Amino acid sequence: xxEALDIxxxxxxxxxxxxxxxxxxFGTLGALICERSGVLNLGIxxxxxxxxxxxxxTVYQGGDLWTxxxxxxxxxxxxxxxxxxLTVPLGLSQHVTGLGITLFASSLTYFVYRLxxxxxxxxxxxxxxxxxxxxxxxxxxxxxxxxxxxxxxxxLAILAAAITAWVLAKTPLGLAVxxxxxxxxAVEAQGLNPIxxxxxxxxxxxxxxxxxxxxxxxxxxxxxxxxxxxxxxxxCIALVVFASWQPGKAxxxxxxxxxxxxxxxxxxxxxxxxxxxQLFLMVxxxxxxxxxxxxxxxxxxxxxxxxxYRRGER
Amino acid sequence: xxxxxxTETPLALALSAPLIAVAIALALSGVLIAIAGANPLQAYYExxxxxxxxxxxxxxxxxRTTPLVLTGLAAAVAFRSRLWNIxxxxxxxxxxxxxxxxxxxxxxxxxxxxxxxxMMIAGMIAGALLLLGPVILRIRFGVDEVVxxxxxxxIVLLFVSMMIEGPLKDPLAFGWPQSxxxxxxxxxxxxxxxxxxxxxxxxxxxxxxxxxxxxxxxxFGVKSRAAGLNAAAASFAGVSLGSTLLVVACISGALAGLAxxxxxxxxxxYVTLDLSPGYGYSGIVVAMLAGLNPLGVxxxxxxxxxxxxxxxxxxxxxxxxxxxADVIVSISLLTMLVCLLFxxxxxxR
Numbered sequence: 284x285x286e287a288l289d290i291x292x293x294x295x296x297x298x299x300x301x302x303x304x305x306x307x308x309f310g311t312l313g314a315l316i317c318e319r320s321g322v323l324n325l326g327i328x329x330x331x332x333x334x335x336x337x338x339x340x341t342v343y344q345g346g347d348l349w350t351x352x353x354x355x356x357x358x359x360x361x362x363x364x365x366x367x368x369l370t371v372p373l374g375l376s377q378h379v380t381g382l383g384i385t386l387f388a389s390s391l392t393y394f395v396y397r398l399x400x401x402x403x404x405x406x407x408x409x410x411x412x413x414x415x416x417x418x419x420x421x422x423x424x425x426x427x428x429x430x431x432x433x434x435x436x437x438x439l440a441i442l443a444a445a446i447t448a449w450v451l452a453k454t455p456l457g458l459a460v461x462x463x464x465x466x467x468x469a470v471e472a473q474g475l476n477p478i479x480x481x482x483x484x485x486x487x488x489x490x491x492x493x494x495x496x497x498x499x500x501x502x503x504x505x506x507x508x509x510x511x512x513x514x515x516x517x518x519c520i521a522l523v524v525f526a527s528w529q530p531g532k533a534x535x536x537x538x539x540x541x542x543x544x545x546x547x548x549x550x551x552x553x554x555x556x557x558x559x560x561q562l563f564l565m566v567x568x569x570x571x572x573x574x575x576x577x578x579x580x581x582x583x584x585x586x587x588x589x590x591x592y593r594r595g596e597r
Numbered sequence: 598x599x600x601x602x603x604t605e606t607p608l609a610l611a612l613s614a615p616l617i618a619v620a621i622a623l624a625l626s627g628v629l630i631a632i633a634g635a636n637p638l639q640a641y642y643e644x645x646x647x648x649x650x651x652x653x654x655x656x657x658x659x660x661r662t663t664p665l666v667l668t669g670l671a672a673a674v675a676f677r678s679r680l681w682n683i684x685x686x687x688x689x690x691x692x693x694x695x696x697x698x699x700x701x702x703x704x705x706x707x708x709x710x711x712x713x714x715x716m717m718i719a720g721m722i723a724g725a726l727l728l729l730g731p732v733i734l735r736i737r738f739g740v741d742e743v744v745x746x747x748x749x750x751x752i753v754l755l756f757v758s759m760m761i762e763g764p765l766k767d768p769l770a771f772g773w774p775q776s777x778x779x780x781x782x783x784x785x786x787x788x789x790x791x792x793x794x795x796x797x798x799x800x801x802x803x804x805x806x807x808x809x810x811x812x813x814x815x816x817f818g819v820k821s822r823a824a825g826l827n828a829a830a831a832s833f834a835g836v837s838l839g840s841t842l843l844v845v846a847c848i849s850g851a852l853a854g855l856a857x858x859x860x861x862x863x864x865x866x867y868v869t870l871d872l873s874p875g876y877g878y879s880g881i882v883v884a885m886l887a888g889l890n891p892l893g894v895x896x897x898x899x900x901x902x903x904x905x906x907x908x909x910x911x912x913x914x915x916x917x918x919x920x921x922a923d924v925i926v927s928i929s930l931l932t933m934l935v936c937l938l939f940x941x942x943x944x945x946r
Contacts, residue, residue: 390923397918
């Protein structure tokens with residue numbers, strides 16, 4: 284029992300929490316931006332997969348790590364544009380289109396990966412991001428090791444959450460995005476174009492999602508393998524609901540979720556008596572469902588979420 | 598330019614929509630095949646040959662069609678009532694696991710005539726129960742069933758993994774994670790000798806016909822359609838939305854569970870973690886390509902099976918990665934969505 288509690292006092296747990304949370308923060312922020320403008324983006328799972336492969340491949344072909352992230356963000360944005368074209372001007376079902384984008388992005392990813400590299404038993408590797416100790420802060424005992432020795436994209440993710448929160452809450456652009464998600468007709472009446480705002484939000488959101496995927500291959504691991512995303516995209520969609528569509532709460536939600544995940548990984552080694560490891564691995568998915576149940580009633584859903592906007596049609 | 602709703606859909610347009618969608622998808626995928634260094638036309642010819650070129654390949658294609666018809670029906674039934682069941686994959690696996698377990702344990706007790714229906718029904722119940730959870734959460738708490746059914750797929754796969762490495766592990770499988778095997782005398786009879794084709798295909802087609810009749814000839818069929826078209830109007834007209842959705846969920850989950858049960862008792866004989874190459878997800882494409890029509894599902898399931906079986910042999914012959922099959926199928930879904938739009942809307946300047 285004491286051993287199970289001792290895990291919380293190890294710096295490596297908290298270090299892992301931030302590492303596990305990073306792709307979730309990017310993904311949840313991306314999904315949140317799309318949804319605040321009124322469009323559900325279920326392409327997330329595929330875009331994460333795509334981002335993971337594209338970033339890895341760029342670095343493997345000789346690009347530098349930051350170029351890898353940039354290329355991933357660009358490709359994610361392009362798939363976002365496709366999703367936006369189908370769901371915004373054409374107004375297709377956001378559920379089915381999103382799933383279609385996920386199936387398309389992941390199958391294209393596997394196709395390109397297999398085409399570029401011959402089949403091998405162990406996937407080739409790259410030199411990933413190294414921990415970047417923040418001078419001064421990383422010297423603090425325990426906290427320094429636990430929180431301030433992360434890879435650069437992790438700091439970027441937290442910065443992205445702060446920027447997203449500021450833009451959405453404090454700028455005219457953020458107001459326009461939020462208003463499009465609540466009442467696109469009112470946006471039109473203000474002389475703004477809700478179609479363009481939605482397309483822009485989806486492209487930016489999808490680019491952020493791809494960064495989440497890219498983190499997996501350039502920081503968490505150093506290689507790409509199919510099925511590595513493992514439903515993280517769906518977890519992000521659940522986290523957006525859990526966060527009541529608020530960027531700050533999304534950051535907290537992702538961290539809380541990562542804490543459970545990092546804890547169960549360590550608990551597996553402590554618990555004795557033949558508890559199947561699969562039960563521990565189920566925890567993240569079960570938690571996501573629980574989070575959805577608890578928050579669905581309380582959450583303040585954007586009013587026009589999933590309602591296509593067609594000019595002159597009510 | 599803007600879109601204007603059509604007052605009625607011309608029949609020719611509705612029927613040609615899937616053909617146009619598939620043609621565009623094949624053209625776009627052809628670009629990828631060309632990038633992979635092969636001639637697209639020759640590649641498609643190889644795919645057709647791989648799917649229909651011999652007695653063996655035809656039987657393989659039909660064997661592959663069977664689960665796709667059932668998971669396609671599962672999606673079609675649910676989507677018609679705007680119930681977004683994306684959990685077909687999980688329901689497939691619980692159905693398969695139930696059938697394998699019963700096929701191993703009751704074969705000694707029951708004669709095959711009884712044991713086979715028991716396995717099928719158990720698989721259907723398992724699939725239905727798995728979908729009931731998310732649907733009740735949606736009705737009671739307003740939880741989006743897309744995310745819950747998707748997350749359940751991952752939970753179910755871990756559960757299956759736990760079972761086939763634990764209580765249901767086959768002790769004779771040399772440590773390979775594989776479930777106990779269905780006893781040979783309760784396997785589904787073969788439809789064609791010297792092939793893997795089993796009577797599951799007939800069960801699947803019968804299911805499609807039954808669903809078609811129920812949807813077009815019964816009060817429940819009308820209710821389930823009304824629930825999807827306009828939930829508010831339906832409940833105003835006295836359709837109980839909750840109970841209609843629950844019944845729809847039972848049927849949808851049962852169909853996907855049946856697909857798993859049939860795959861185990863007709864083909865594989867045991868459960869592994871690669872029993873399904875994504876049949877649950879492909880079922881969504883099958884259903885959308887068919888415009889959610891149960892009879893159309895049989896045709897589009899055959900199309901998807903041709904693509905998958907054909908791509909395997911084309912890949913061996915021409916070196917194009919077999920993932921091209923998934924690409925073709927997923928692009929078809931997107932192009933079909935656009936084509937469906939133009940059956941209900943037209944472009945006005």
